[in-house]
Amino acid sequence: MPTITWKTSETESITANVPVGITLMEAAVRNNVPRVWGECGGCLSCATCHVRPVGEWFGRLGFPNDMEDDMLDFTEVEREDDSRLSCQIKVTEEFDGLVLVVPE
Amino acid sequence: MTIWKPNDDGNADLSSYDSFVTGVPHNTFARMRKEAPLEWSEWDGGEGFWNVSRHKDILALNRNYGLLSSARGIRMEDQTYEEYLARRTFQETDPPEHTRVRLKVARAFSKSTISRFEDQIRQICIKILGRTLSAGEFDATQDIARQLPMRMLGRILGLPEQDLEWLVTKGDALIANTDPDFTDHVLDQMTSDEFRMMPFNSPAGAELYTYARQLMREREQRGDTDGILHMMLQPDESGSVISDREFRNFFCLLVAAGNDTTRYSIAAAIHALCHQPHLLCQLRKSGSEIWETATDEFIRWASPTMHFRRTATRDFEMHGKLVRANQKILLWFVSGNRDEEAFNNPFNIDLYRSPNRHLAFGQGGPHICLGIWLARLEVKVLLQELVKRVATIEANGEIAYLRSNFIGGIKSLPVKITAL
Numbered sequence: 120m121p122t123i124t125w126k127t128s129e130t131e132s133i134t135a136n137v138p139v140g141i142t143l144m145e146a147a148v149r150n151n152v153p154r155v156w157g158e159c160g161g162c163l164s165c166a167t168c169h170v171r172p173v174g175e176w177f178g179r180l181g182f183p184n185d186m187e188d189d190m191l192d193f194t195e196v197e198r199e200d201d202s203r204l205s206c207q208i209k210v211t212e213e214f215d216g217l218v219l220v221v222p223e
Numbered sequence: 224m225t226i227w228k229p230n231d232d233g234n235a236d237l238s239s240y241d242s243f244v245t246g247v248p249h250n251t252f253a254r255m256r257k258e259a260p261l262e263w264s265e266w267d268g269g270e271g272f273w274n275v276s277r278h279k280d281i282l283a284l285n286r287n288y289g290l291l292s293s294a295r296g297i298r299m300e301d302q303t304y305e306e307y308l309a310r311r312t313f314q315e316t317d318p319p320e321h322t323r324v325r326l327k328v329a330r331a332f333s334k335s336t337i338s339r340f341e342d343q344i345r346q347i348c349i350k351i352l353g354r355t356l357s358a359g360e361f362d363a364t365q366d367i368a369r370q371l372p373m374r375m376l377g378r379i380l381g382l383p384e385q386d387l388e389w390l391v392t393k394g395d396a397l398i399a400n401t402d403p404d405f406t407d408h409v410l411d412q413m414t415s416d417e418f419r420m421m422p423f424n425s426p427a428g429a430e431l432y433t434y435a436r437q438l439m440r441e442r443e444q445r446g447d448t449d450g451i452l453h454m455m456l457q458p459d460e461s462g463s464v465i466s467d468r469e470f471r472n473f474f475c476l477l478v479a480a481g482n483d484t485t486r487y488s489i490a491a492a493i494h495a496l497c498h499q500p501h502l503l504c505q506l507r508k509s510g511s512e513i514w515e516t517a518t519d520e521f522i523r524w525a526s527p528t529m530h531f532r533r534t535a536t537r538d539f540e541m542h543g544k545l546v547r548a549n550q551k552i553l554l555w556f557v558s559g560n561r562d563e564e565a566f567n568n569p570f571n572i573d574l575y576r577s578p579n580r581h582l583a584f585g586q587g588g589p590h591i592c593l594g595i596w597l598a599r600l601e602v603k604v605l606l607q608e609l610v611k612r613v614a615t616i617e618a619n620g621e622i623a624y625l626r627s628n629f630i631g632g633i634k635s636l637p638v639k640i641t642a643l
Contacts, residue, residue: 166333193329
């Protein structure tokens with residue numbers, strides 16, 4: 120199982136082993152990562168699973184499609200160029216070591 | 224002291240609006256969660272339906288819009304295809320069509336847009352409470368809980384103050400169309416099918432249609448381009464616009480849905496404060512951090528939207544039962560929110576409950592409440608201002624529940640307070 124880290128503040132983070140095949144939103148919810156609510160269950164209705172992949176990880180996770188891109192305009196913390204909705208990304212073996220910032 | 228105890232025998236008829244007039248039949252839901260998590264109900268007013276009562280199952284099914292469609296109706300009542308087309312809003316669609324409409328209105332209801340209303344909400348609350356609390360005795364649903372969402376609806380849609388009382392009365396007639404206190408055209412006692420093409424099969428739908436049309440005409444003449452209504456009418460990127468009928472249905476949805484659910488959340492919270500004075504103490508003595516969890520706990524406790532219905536798109540098996548294509552399935556959020564497997568002591572109010580993965584807003588699926596941030600903010604600010612002003616609050620007579628198996632709420636809540 121790949122190991123994934125969510126940086127939740129300057130000094131705090133949550134690291135967990137995550138099963139392949141679930142989404143990064145589901146992984147965050149299971150591990151009680153603050154501010155990743157995933158209220159719509161991954162149906163692109165709520166924009167409450169906003170994360171920013173650190174550095175080169177952004178390109179390695181693929182890019183948002185049009186609907187995700189539109190929905191990213193409604194995140195609580197304003198989007199950046201590397202913002203993603205984590206419900207749209209499925210975990211693969213290649214994600215081992217992934218670091219995500221949870222914007223605050 | 225308990226806030227309230229369910230008094231049903233564990234076998235309430237969930238198809239009957241009358242099963243809910245003394246409160247939610249929670250003994251029935253508790254039995255179903257334990258013994259029959261997927262149970263069939265017969266209904267003498269139409270086709271029977273399946274009931275889903277466990278938190279886990281509701282979450283799993285709510286997101287599976289390919290299996291359980293919203294595009295065949297979202298309440299227990301059956302609709303013909305013709306009626307469905309005439310009355311539908313984006314609530315009665317599935318992704319990706321649903322997502323396209325949702326994106327049009329998402330900005331108006333996003334957390335960052337809504338948070339800008341906080342000061343306005345607070346001013347309205349201060350006004351409502353200032354006027355009401357001095358009486359000492361009053362109906363907390365009518366005089367407090369009903370007032371705030373009605374006034375905020377007016378602000379957000381840009382409607383004239385003098386129209387609000389009329390609009391909310393009509394909104395009530397739509398959504399409480401099974402309660403004779405709110406409509407002369409009670410759904411299960413209607414003798415005519417004259418209004419079947421109108422929202423909620425209600426003549427109030429026709430009146431709101433006319434109002435919405437006039438409103439937009441006047442706005443166009445003035446060149447007014449503010450607000451959600453204008454946003455709805457703009458073409459999307461592909462150039463498509465919503466039809467006149469879709470617009471009017473959406474207007475009815477805003478008037479109905481934006482009102483009563485927040486009202487009944489506030490009412491349930493005040494009712495709880497009446498019967499568990501320690502909650503009032505906790506809220507008063509705690510710092511601001513308690514509001515991060517207390518608001519959602521009150522909303523879980525209230526669960527005003529008790530269910531939404533879906534329709535199976537194909538046969539499937541669950542808990543050893545066979546659900547057939549085209550059968551109706553009711554997702555009972557109100558039951559999921561009392562599920563012992565999902566919450567510690569679900570029948571207790573724990574103002575610090577965290578995480579609190581309740582389903583009161585239809586969480587876990589594409590149709591999660593559009594007004595979620597507005598509702599939370601209204602409930603929070605109203606209770607914050609109330610707590611600042613009352614020393615004690617107690618029940619002052621019989622309460623009355625809405626006659627509905629769809630929306631659950633205390634429609635009359637006599638209370639007595641002493642001011643701080």
